[in-house]
Amino acid sequence: MPELKLFVAPNTCARVPTIALEEIGVSFETELIRTAAGQQTSPEFLAINPKGKVPTLLIDGAPLTENVAILRWLAASYPEAKLLPEPLDALEAARQTADLAFFAGTVHPVVTRIAMPMKMIPDAAQSFETVRPKGTEDMRKIMAMIDARLEDGPWWYGAEWSVVDGYLFWVWSRITGVGFDGSDFAHITRHFALSQERPAVQRAMAREARNIETLEAEGLYMAPR
Ligand SMILES: N[C@@H](CCC(=O)N[C@@H](CS)C(=O)NCC(=O)O)C(=O)O
Incomplete structure:
Protein backbone atom coordinates (compact mmCIF):
# COMPACT_ATOMS: atom_id res chain seq x y z
CA MET A 1 0.00 0.00 0.00
CA PRO A 2 1.65 3.28 -0.99
CA GLU A 3 1.55 6.21 1.41
CA LEU A 4 -0.74 8.85 -0.06
CA LYS A 5 -0.84 12.57 0.67
CA LEU A 6 -3.06 14.95 -1.28
CA PHE A 7 -2.45 18.68 -1.30
CA VAL A 8 -5.81 20.44 -1.29
CA ALA A 9 -7.55 23.78 -0.87
CA PRO A 10 -11.28 24.23 -0.14
CA ASN A 11 -13.68 24.71 -3.06
CA THR A 12 -10.99 23.83 -5.61
CA CYS A 13 -10.83 20.97 -8.09
CA ALA A 14 -8.81 19.07 -5.46
CA ARG A 15 -12.26 18.02 -4.26
CA VAL A 16 -12.44 15.57 -7.19
CA PRO A 17 -9.50 13.32 -6.17
CA THR A 18 -10.54 13.72 -2.51
CA ILE A 19 -13.88 12.16 -3.44
CA ALA A 20 -12.08 9.47 -5.48
CA LEU A 21 -9.84 8.57 -2.54
CA GLU A 22 -12.84 8.45 -0.21
CA GLU A 23 -14.67 6.20 -2.70
CA ILE A 24 -11.65 3.86 -2.73
CA GLY A 25 -11.63 3.83 1.05
CA VAL A 26 -7.84 3.82 1.24
CA SER A 27 -6.00 5.59 4.05
CA PHE A 28 -4.75 9.02 2.93
CA GLU A 29 -3.76 12.35 4.38
CA THR A 30 -4.69 15.77 3.05
CA GLU A 31 -2.48 18.81 3.46
CA LEU A 32 -4.09 22.23 3.27
CA ILE A 33 -2.52 24.80 0.97
CA ARG A 34 -3.34 28.35 2.03
CA THR A 35 -3.93 29.96 -1.35
CA ALA A 36 -4.94 33.32 0.17
CA ALA A 37 -1.45 33.46 1.68
CA GLY A 38 0.15 32.41 -1.63
CA GLN A 39 1.41 29.11 -0.23
CA GLN A 40 0.99 27.49 -3.66
CA THR A 41 3.91 29.62 -4.88
CA SER A 42 6.13 29.09 -1.84
CA PRO A 43 9.55 27.57 -2.63
CA GLU A 44 8.61 24.52 -0.56
CA PHE A 45 5.46 23.79 -2.57
CA LEU A 46 6.99 24.70 -5.93
CA ALA A 47 9.71 22.13 -5.21
CA ILE A 48 6.92 19.54 -5.10
CA ASN A 49 4.79 20.94 -7.94
CA PRO A 50 6.49 23.67 -10.01
CA LYS A 51 3.08 24.52 -11.51
CA GLY A 52 1.93 25.74 -8.08
CA LYS A 53 -1.45 24.01 -8.26
CA VAL A 54 -3.68 21.71 -6.29
CA PRO A 55 -4.43 18.88 -6.50
CA THR A 56 -1.00 17.34 -6.12
CA LEU A 57 -0.80 13.75 -4.96
CA LEU A 58 2.31 12.42 -3.23
CA ILE A 59 2.65 8.69 -3.77
CA ASP A 60 5.31 7.40 -1.38
CA GLY A 61 6.68 10.94 -1.52
CA ALA A 62 6.71 11.21 -5.34
CA PRO A 63 4.40 13.88 -6.79
CA LEU A 64 1.72 13.28 -9.40
CA THR A 65 -0.05 16.37 -10.76
CA GLU A 66 -3.06 17.07 -13.01
CA ASN A 67 -6.49 15.76 -12.19
CA VAL A 68 -6.71 13.63 -15.32
CA ALA A 69 -3.49 11.80 -14.44
CA ILE A 70 -4.29 11.51 -10.73
CA LEU A 71 -7.77 10.12 -11.39
CA ARG A 72 -6.48 7.73 -14.07
CA TRP A 73 -3.74 6.50 -11.73
CA LEU A 74 -6.20 5.97 -8.88
CA ALA A 75 -8.61 4.11 -11.18
CA ALA A 76 -5.83 1.85 -12.46
CA SER A 77 -4.25 1.26 -9.03
CA TYR A 78 -7.50 0.48 -7.19
CA PRO A 79 -9.61 -1.35 -9.82
CA GLU A 80 -11.89 -2.85 -7.16
CA ALA A 81 -13.21 0.68 -6.42
CA LYS A 82 -14.52 0.93 -10.02
CA LEU A 83 -13.70 4.62 -10.34
CA LEU A 84 -14.13 4.17 -14.09
CA PRO A 85 -15.94 1.40 -16.01
CA GLU A 86 -13.69 -1.48 -17.10
CA PRO A 87 -12.90 -0.48 -20.72
CA LEU A 88 -13.56 -3.05 -23.45
CA ASP A 89 -10.65 -1.87 -25.58
CA PRO A 199 -21.05 8.58 1.97
CA ALA A 200 -17.70 9.16 0.20
CA VAL A 201 -18.85 12.57 -1.02
CA GLN A 202 -20.03 13.41 2.50
CA ARG A 203 -16.64 12.39 3.96
CA ALA A 204 -14.80 14.48 1.35
CA MET A 205 -16.99 17.49 2.13
CA ALA A 206 -16.41 16.98 5.88
CA ARG A 207 -12.62 17.06 5.27
CA GLU A 208 -13.12 20.27 3.32
CA ALA A 209 -15.29 21.78 6.07
CA ARG A 210 -12.51 21.14 8.60
CA ASN A 211 -10.04 22.94 6.33
CA ILE A 212 -12.47 25.86 5.95
CA GLU A 213 -12.67 26.10 9.75
CA THR A 214 -8.88 26.20 9.96
CA LEU A 215 -8.67 28.94 7.33
CA GLU A 216 -11.44 30.96 9.00
CA ALA A 217 -9.61 30.77 12.32
CA GLU A 218 -6.48 32.08 10.58
CA GLY A 219 -8.40 34.80 8.70
CA LEU A 220 -7.40 33.19 5.41
CA TYR A 221 -10.72 31.87 4.09
CA MET A 222 -11.92 33.32 0.80
CA ALA A 223 -15.62 32.48 0.73
CA PRO A 224 -17.13 31.99 -2.74
CA ARG A 225 -18.91 35.17 -3.88
N1 LIG B 1 -4.87 21.38 -14.90
C1 LIG B 1 -4.90 21.30 -13.46
C2 LIG B 1 -5.53 22.57 -12.92
C3 LIG B 1 -5.33 22.71 -11.45
C4 LIG B 1 -5.81 24.07 -10.95
O1 LIG B 1 -6.05 24.99 -11.75
N2 LIG B 1 -5.97 24.16 -9.65
C5 LIG B 1 -6.37 25.43 -9.06
C6 LIG B 1 -7.52 25.20 -8.10
S1 LIG B 1 -9.00 24.67 -8.91
C7 LIG B 1 -5.22 26.02 -8.26
O2 LIG B 1 -4.38 25.31 -7.76
N3 LIG B 1 -5.21 27.34 -8.16
C8 LIG B 1 -4.22 28.04 -7.39
C9 LIG B 1 -3.58 29.12 -8.19
O3 LIG B 1 -3.67 29.11 -9.42
O4 LIG B 1 -2.97 29.99 -7.58
C10 LIG B 1 -5.67 20.05 -13.02
O5 LIG B 1 -6.63 19.70 -13.70
O6 LIG B 1 -5.31 19.41 -12.01
Missing part, protein backbone atom coordinates in the same frame (compact mmCIF):
# COMPACT_ATOMS: atom_id res chain seq x y z
CA ALA A 90 -8.13 0.92 -26.14
CA LEU A 91 -10.72 3.10 -27.85
CA GLU A 92 -13.09 2.95 -24.89
CA ALA A 93 -10.20 3.72 -22.52
CA ALA A 94 -9.27 6.71 -24.70
CA ARG A 95 -12.88 7.92 -24.58
CA GLN A 96 -12.77 7.83 -20.77
CA THR A 97 -9.62 9.94 -20.88
CA ALA A 98 -11.48 12.28 -23.25
CA ASP A 99 -14.28 12.60 -20.68
CA LEU A 100 -11.84 13.50 -17.90
CA ALA A 101 -9.93 15.85 -20.20
CA PHE A 102 -13.22 17.52 -21.17
CA PHE A 103 -13.84 18.41 -17.54
CA ALA A 104 -10.23 19.44 -16.86
CA GLY A 105 -9.56 21.29 -20.11
CA THR A 106 -12.92 22.62 -21.31
CA VAL A 107 -15.29 22.86 -18.35
CA HIS A 108 -12.82 23.86 -15.60
CA PRO A 109 -11.61 27.06 -17.36
CA VAL A 110 -15.23 28.18 -17.71
CA VAL A 111 -15.80 27.42 -14.01
CA THR A 112 -12.88 29.74 -13.25
CA ARG A 113 -14.42 32.54 -15.31
CA ILE A 114 -17.63 32.22 -13.29
CA ALA A 115 -16.23 31.47 -9.83
CA MET A 116 -12.99 33.47 -9.93
CA PRO A 117 -13.58 36.16 -12.59
CA MET A 118 -11.15 38.51 -10.80
CA LYS A 119 -8.32 36.23 -11.92
CA MET A 120 -9.07 37.02 -15.57
CA ILE A 121 -8.72 40.80 -15.83
CA PRO A 122 -6.96 43.43 -13.69
CA ASP A 123 -10.16 45.26 -12.64
CA ALA A 124 -11.84 42.93 -10.11
CA ALA A 125 -15.11 44.88 -9.93
CA GLN A 126 -15.43 44.89 -13.71
CA SER A 127 -14.68 41.16 -13.89
CA PHE A 128 -17.98 40.41 -12.13
CA GLU A 129 -19.84 42.50 -14.74
CA THR A 130 -18.08 41.18 -17.85
CA VAL A 131 -16.13 37.94 -17.35
CA ARG A 132 -18.72 36.19 -15.17
CA PRO A 133 -21.75 36.84 -17.44
CA LYS A 134 -19.88 35.65 -20.54
CA GLY A 135 -18.63 32.59 -18.64
CA THR A 136 -22.20 31.91 -17.52
CA GLU A 137 -23.48 32.11 -21.09
CA ASP A 138 -20.80 29.63 -22.24
CA MET A 139 -21.48 27.35 -19.27
CA ARG A 140 -25.18 27.15 -20.07
CA LYS A 141 -24.33 25.55 -23.44
CA ILE A 142 -22.00 23.06 -21.76
CA MET A 143 -24.59 22.22 -19.11
CA ALA A 144 -27.33 21.74 -21.71
CA MET A 145 -25.13 19.09 -23.34
CA ILE A 146 -24.35 17.40 -20.02
CA ASP A 147 -28.01 17.51 -18.96
CA ALA A 148 -29.00 15.73 -22.18
CA ARG A 149 -26.36 13.07 -21.54
CA LEU A 150 -27.81 12.36 -18.09
CA GLU A 151 -31.33 11.78 -19.44
CA ASP A 152 -30.94 7.99 -19.60
CA GLY A 153 -29.28 7.22 -16.32
CA PRO A 154 -28.45 8.99 -13.13
CA TRP A 155 -24.68 8.93 -13.79
CA TRP A 156 -22.31 9.92 -16.62
CA TYR A 157 -21.85 6.29 -17.67
CA GLY A 158 -25.45 5.27 -16.92
CA ALA A 159 -26.21 3.07 -13.93
CA GLU A 160 -22.81 3.17 -12.21
CA TRP A 161 -21.13 6.14 -10.52
CA SER A 162 -17.62 7.08 -11.74
CA VAL A 163 -15.04 9.78 -11.02
CA VAL A 164 -16.44 11.73 -13.97
CA ASP A 165 -19.50 12.18 -11.73
CA GLY A 166 -17.20 13.44 -8.99
CA TYR A 167 -15.92 16.05 -11.45
CA LEU A 168 -19.45 17.12 -12.38
CA PHE A 169 -20.36 17.34 -8.68
CA TRP A 170 -17.47 19.76 -8.08
CA VAL A 171 -18.31 21.87 -11.15
CA TRP A 172 -21.99 22.12 -10.25
CA SER A 173 -21.40 22.99 -6.60
CA ARG A 174 -18.79 25.58 -7.57
CA ILE A 175 -20.96 27.42 -10.10
CA THR A 176 -24.31 27.20 -8.31
CA GLY A 177 -22.47 28.31 -5.16
CA VAL A 178 -21.88 31.69 -6.80
CA GLY A 179 -25.36 32.08 -8.24
CA PHE A 180 -25.45 30.06 -11.49
CA ASP A 181 -29.14 29.35 -12.09
CA GLY A 182 -29.44 25.59 -12.47
CA SER A 183 -33.23 25.41 -12.62
CA ASP A 184 -33.28 24.57 -16.36
CA PHE A 185 -31.11 21.48 -15.83
CA ALA A 186 -33.29 18.90 -14.10
CA HIS A 187 -31.02 15.91 -14.72
CA ILE A 188 -27.93 17.63 -13.34
CA THR A 189 -29.95 18.83 -10.35
CA ARG A 190 -30.95 15.19 -9.70
CA HIS A 191 -27.31 14.13 -10.22
CA PHE A 192 -26.18 16.66 -7.61
CA ALA A 193 -28.77 15.50 -5.07
CA LEU A 194 -27.81 11.84 -5.60
CA SER A 195 -24.10 12.72 -5.33
CA GLN A 196 -24.69 14.42 -1.99
CA GLU A 197 -26.18 11.18 -0.67
CA ARG A 198 -22.95 9.23 -1.28
Whole structure:
Protein backbone atom coordinates (compact mmCIF):
# COMPACT_ATOMS: atom_id res chain seq x y z
CA MET A 1 0.00 0.00 0.00
CA PRO A 2 1.65 3.28 -0.99
CA GLU A 3 1.55 6.21 1.41
CA LEU A 4 -0.74 8.85 -0.06
CA LYS A 5 -0.84 12.57 0.67
CA LEU A 6 -3.06 14.95 -1.28
CA PHE A 7 -2.45 18.68 -1.30
CA VAL A 8 -5.81 20.44 -1.29
CA ALA A 9 -7.55 23.78 -0.87
CA PRO A 10 -11.28 24.23 -0.14
CA ASN A 11 -13.68 24.71 -3.06
CA THR A 12 -10.99 23.83 -5.61
CA CYS A 13 -10.83 20.97 -8.09
CA ALA A 14 -8.81 19.07 -5.46
CA ARG A 15 -12.26 18.02 -4.26
CA VAL A 16 -12.44 15.57 -7.19
CA PRO A 17 -9.50 13.32 -6.17
CA THR A 18 -10.54 13.72 -2.51
CA ILE A 19 -13.88 12.16 -3.44
CA ALA A 20 -12.08 9.47 -5.48
CA LEU A 21 -9.84 8.57 -2.54
CA GLU A 22 -12.84 8.45 -0.21
CA GLU A 23 -14.67 6.20 -2.70
CA ILE A 24 -11.65 3.86 -2.73
CA GLY A 25 -11.63 3.83 1.05
CA VAL A 26 -7.84 3.82 1.24
CA SER A 27 -6.00 5.59 4.05
CA PHE A 28 -4.75 9.02 2.93
CA GLU A 29 -3.76 12.35 4.38
CA THR A 30 -4.69 15.77 3.05
CA GLU A 31 -2.48 18.81 3.46
CA LEU A 32 -4.09 22.23 3.27
CA ILE A 33 -2.52 24.80 0.97
CA ARG A 34 -3.34 28.35 2.03
CA THR A 35 -3.93 29.96 -1.35
CA ALA A 36 -4.94 33.32 0.17
CA ALA A 37 -1.45 33.46 1.68
CA GLY A 38 0.15 32.41 -1.63
CA GLN A 39 1.41 29.11 -0.23
CA GLN A 40 0.99 27.49 -3.66
CA THR A 41 3.91 29.62 -4.88
CA SER A 42 6.13 29.09 -1.84
CA PRO A 43 9.55 27.57 -2.63
CA GLU A 44 8.61 24.52 -0.56
CA PHE A 45 5.46 23.79 -2.57
CA LEU A 46 6.99 24.70 -5.93
CA ALA A 47 9.71 22.13 -5.21
CA ILE A 48 6.92 19.54 -5.10
CA ASN A 49 4.79 20.94 -7.94
CA PRO A 50 6.49 23.67 -10.01
CA LYS A 51 3.08 24.52 -11.51
CA GLY A 52 1.93 25.74 -8.08
CA LYS A 53 -1.45 24.01 -8.26
CA VAL A 54 -3.68 21.71 -6.29
CA PRO A 55 -4.43 18.88 -6.50
CA THR A 56 -1.00 17.34 -6.12
CA LEU A 57 -0.80 13.75 -4.96
CA LEU A 58 2.31 12.42 -3.23
CA ILE A 59 2.65 8.69 -3.77
CA ASP A 60 5.31 7.40 -1.38
CA GLY A 61 6.68 10.94 -1.52
CA ALA A 62 6.71 11.21 -5.34
CA PRO A 63 4.40 13.88 -6.79
CA LEU A 64 1.72 13.28 -9.40
CA THR A 65 -0.05 16.37 -10.76
CA GLU A 66 -3.06 17.07 -13.01
CA ASN A 67 -6.49 15.76 -12.19
CA VAL A 68 -6.71 13.63 -15.32
CA ALA A 69 -3.49 11.80 -14.44
CA ILE A 70 -4.29 11.51 -10.73
CA LEU A 71 -7.77 10.12 -11.39
CA ARG A 72 -6.48 7.73 -14.07
CA TRP A 73 -3.74 6.50 -11.73
CA LEU A 74 -6.20 5.97 -8.88
CA ALA A 75 -8.61 4.11 -11.18
CA ALA A 76 -5.83 1.85 -12.46
CA SER A 77 -4.25 1.26 -9.03
CA TYR A 78 -7.50 0.48 -7.19
CA PRO A 79 -9.61 -1.35 -9.82
CA GLU A 80 -11.89 -2.85 -7.16
CA ALA A 81 -13.21 0.68 -6.42
CA LYS A 82 -14.52 0.93 -10.02
CA LEU A 83 -13.70 4.62 -10.34
CA LEU A 84 -14.13 4.17 -14.09
CA PRO A 85 -15.94 1.40 -16.01
CA GLU A 86 -13.69 -1.48 -17.10
CA PRO A 87 -12.90 -0.48 -20.72
CA LEU A 88 -13.56 -3.05 -23.45
CA ASP A 89 -10.65 -1.87 -25.58
CA ALA A 90 -8.13 0.92 -26.14
CA LEU A 91 -10.72 3.10 -27.85
CA GLU A 92 -13.09 2.95 -24.89
CA ALA A 93 -10.20 3.72 -22.52
CA ALA A 94 -9.27 6.71 -24.70
CA ARG A 95 -12.88 7.92 -24.58
CA GLN A 96 -12.77 7.83 -20.77
CA THR A 97 -9.62 9.94 -20.88
CA ALA A 98 -11.48 12.28 -23.25
CA ASP A 99 -14.28 12.60 -20.68
CA LEU A 100 -11.84 13.50 -17.90
CA ALA A 101 -9.93 15.85 -20.20
CA PHE A 102 -13.22 17.52 -21.17
CA PHE A 103 -13.84 18.41 -17.54
CA ALA A 104 -10.23 19.44 -16.86
CA GLY A 105 -9.56 21.29 -20.11
CA THR A 106 -12.92 22.62 -21.31
CA VAL A 107 -15.29 22.86 -18.35
CA HIS A 108 -12.82 23.86 -15.60
CA PRO A 109 -11.61 27.06 -17.36
CA VAL A 110 -15.23 28.18 -17.71
CA VAL A 111 -15.80 27.42 -14.01
CA THR A 112 -12.88 29.74 -13.25
CA ARG A 113 -14.42 32.54 -15.31
CA ILE A 114 -17.63 32.22 -13.29
CA ALA A 115 -16.23 31.47 -9.83
CA MET A 116 -12.99 33.47 -9.93
CA PRO A 117 -13.58 36.16 -12.59
CA MET A 118 -11.15 38.51 -10.80
CA LYS A 119 -8.32 36.23 -11.92
CA MET A 120 -9.07 37.02 -15.57
CA ILE A 121 -8.72 40.80 -15.83
CA PRO A 122 -6.96 43.43 -13.69
CA ASP A 123 -10.16 45.26 -12.64
CA ALA A 124 -11.84 42.93 -10.11
CA ALA A 125 -15.11 44.88 -9.93
CA GLN A 126 -15.43 44.89 -13.71
CA SER A 127 -14.68 41.16 -13.89
CA PHE A 128 -17.98 40.41 -12.13
CA GLU A 129 -19.84 42.50 -14.74
CA THR A 130 -18.08 41.18 -17.85
CA VAL A 131 -16.13 37.94 -17.35
CA ARG A 132 -18.72 36.19 -15.17
CA PRO A 133 -21.75 36.84 -17.44
CA LYS A 134 -19.88 35.65 -20.54
CA GLY A 135 -18.63 32.59 -18.64
CA THR A 136 -22.20 31.91 -17.52
CA GLU A 137 -23.48 32.11 -21.09
CA ASP A 138 -20.80 29.63 -22.24
CA MET A 139 -21.48 27.35 -19.27
CA ARG A 140 -25.18 27.15 -20.07
CA LYS A 141 -24.33 25.55 -23.44
CA ILE A 142 -22.00 23.06 -21.76
CA MET A 143 -24.59 22.22 -19.11
CA ALA A 144 -27.33 21.74 -21.71
CA MET A 145 -25.13 19.09 -23.34
CA ILE A 146 -24.35 17.40 -20.02
CA ASP A 147 -28.01 17.51 -18.96
CA ALA A 148 -29.00 15.73 -22.18
CA ARG A 149 -26.36 13.07 -21.54
CA LEU A 150 -27.81 12.36 -18.09
CA GLU A 151 -31.33 11.78 -19.44
CA ASP A 152 -30.94 7.99 -19.60
CA GLY A 153 -29.28 7.22 -16.32
CA PRO A 154 -28.45 8.99 -13.13
CA TRP A 155 -24.68 8.93 -13.79
CA TRP A 156 -22.31 9.92 -16.62
CA TYR A 157 -21.85 6.29 -17.67
CA GLY A 158 -25.45 5.27 -16.92
CA ALA A 159 -26.21 3.07 -13.93
CA GLU A 160 -22.81 3.17 -12.21
CA TRP A 161 -21.13 6.14 -10.52
CA SER A 162 -17.62 7.08 -11.74
CA VAL A 163 -15.04 9.78 -11.02
CA VAL A 164 -16.44 11.73 -13.97
CA ASP A 165 -19.50 12.18 -11.73
CA GLY A 166 -17.20 13.44 -8.99
CA TYR A 167 -15.92 16.05 -11.45
CA LEU A 168 -19.45 17.12 -12.38
CA PHE A 169 -20.36 17.34 -8.68
CA TRP A 170 -17.47 19.76 -8.08
CA VAL A 171 -18.31 21.87 -11.15
CA TRP A 172 -21.99 22.12 -10.25
CA SER A 173 -21.40 22.99 -6.60
CA ARG A 174 -18.79 25.58 -7.57
CA ILE A 175 -20.96 27.42 -10.10
CA THR A 176 -24.31 27.20 -8.31
CA GLY A 177 -22.47 28.31 -5.16
CA VAL A 178 -21.88 31.69 -6.80
CA GLY A 179 -25.36 32.08 -8.24
CA PHE A 180 -25.45 30.06 -11.49
CA ASP A 181 -29.14 29.35 -12.09
CA GLY A 182 -29.44 25.59 -12.47
CA SER A 183 -33.23 25.41 -12.62
CA ASP A 184 -33.28 24.57 -16.36
CA PHE A 185 -31.11 21.48 -15.83
CA ALA A 186 -33.29 18.90 -14.10
CA HIS A 187 -31.02 15.91 -14.72
CA ILE A 188 -27.93 17.63 -13.34
CA THR A 189 -29.95 18.83 -10.35
CA ARG A 190 -30.95 15.19 -9.70
CA HIS A 191 -27.31 14.13 -10.22
CA PHE A 192 -26.18 16.66 -7.61
CA ALA A 193 -28.77 15.50 -5.07
CA LEU A 194 -27.81 11.84 -5.60
CA SER A 195 -24.10 12.72 -5.33
CA GLN A 196 -24.69 14.42 -1.99
CA GLU A 197 -26.18 11.18 -0.67
CA ARG A 198 -22.95 9.23 -1.28
CA PRO A 199 -21.05 8.58 1.97
CA ALA A 200 -17.70 9.16 0.20
CA VAL A 201 -18.85 12.57 -1.02
CA GLN A 202 -20.03 13.41 2.50
CA ARG A 203 -16.64 12.39 3.96
CA ALA A 204 -14.80 14.48 1.35
CA MET A 205 -16.99 17.49 2.13
CA ALA A 206 -16.41 16.98 5.88
CA ARG A 207 -12.62 17.06 5.27
CA GLU A 208 -13.12 20.27 3.32
CA ALA A 209 -15.29 21.78 6.07
CA ARG A 210 -12.51 21.14 8.60
CA ASN A 211 -10.04 22.94 6.33
CA ILE A 212 -12.47 25.86 5.95
CA GLU A 213 -12.67 26.10 9.75
CA THR A 214 -8.88 26.20 9.96
CA LEU A 215 -8.67 28.94 7.33
CA GLU A 216 -11.44 30.96 9.00
CA ALA A 217 -9.61 30.77 12.32
CA GLU A 218 -6.48 32.08 10.58
CA GLY A 219 -8.40 34.80 8.70
CA LEU A 220 -7.40 33.19 5.41
CA TYR A 221 -10.72 31.87 4.09
CA MET A 222 -11.92 33.32 0.80
CA ALA A 223 -15.62 32.48 0.73
CA PRO A 224 -17.13 31.99 -2.74
CA ARG A 225 -18.91 35.17 -3.88
N1 LIG B 1 -4.87 21.38 -14.90
C1 LIG B 1 -4.90 21.30 -13.46
C2 LIG B 1 -5.53 22.57 -12.92
C3 LIG B 1 -5.33 22.71 -11.45
C4 LIG B 1 -5.81 24.07 -10.95
O1 LIG B 1 -6.05 24.99 -11.75
N2 LIG B 1 -5.97 24.16 -9.65
C5 LIG B 1 -6.37 25.43 -9.06
C6 LIG B 1 -7.52 25.20 -8.10
S1 LIG B 1 -9.00 24.67 -8.91
C7 LIG B 1 -5.22 26.02 -8.26
O2 LIG B 1 -4.38 25.31 -7.76
N3 LIG B 1 -5.21 27.34 -8.16
C8 LIG B 1 -4.22 28.04 -7.39
C9 LIG B 1 -3.58 29.12 -8.19
O3 LIG B 1 -3.67 29.11 -9.42
O4 LIG B 1 -2.97 29.99 -7.58
C10 LIG B 1 -5.67 20.05 -13.02
O5 LIG B 1 -6.63 19.70 -13.70
O6 LIG B 1 -5.31 19.41 -12.01
